[in-house]
Amino acid sequence: MFSRTLYKEKVRQFQKKKLPKGLLNSVFSSKQVQRKFPIQAALHIVLDGALVGILTTVAIMSSVALHSQYLWTKSFTKLETTRDLNRRILESTSILESYLLKNQKLSRNLVPTKAEDLLYLARPKPEETKIKLDMTFKSRLLERISSFPFKSGY
Incomplete structure (x- = not known):
């Protein structure tokens, strides 16, 4: 059995010994490893x-994902x-419309209607439109004036 002091002295002596640099270089030299184990060395290079x-791809894909998230x-x-602006425009338009309808007297003359109340007129014939275009300026002006509605009252 070893005594503790003897064991400690041997450990200290071993720690004080330095390995020659040539030995370290020869054991861990990549050229010698490639010569001894060429398949394993090639596998290490490939891996x-x-x-x-893979690290480069992960870095690029992460930057692309972060950039696209920023753009989104x-x-x-x-x-x-x-x-929000569209909603505000709709609100302001409805406020303006309600104000105009309250303050104008035309709103009393307007009545709500349905599709059944509408009248559909036939399209005028081309001959009639050509006759209208051929009329003189004076007759067209008189016709326009006579077609205006008359207000009742004084």
């Missing part, structure tokens, strides 16, 4: 290249702004 490629967020914000 290193694949890992670098920007477009959605513009869409929300556009919808």
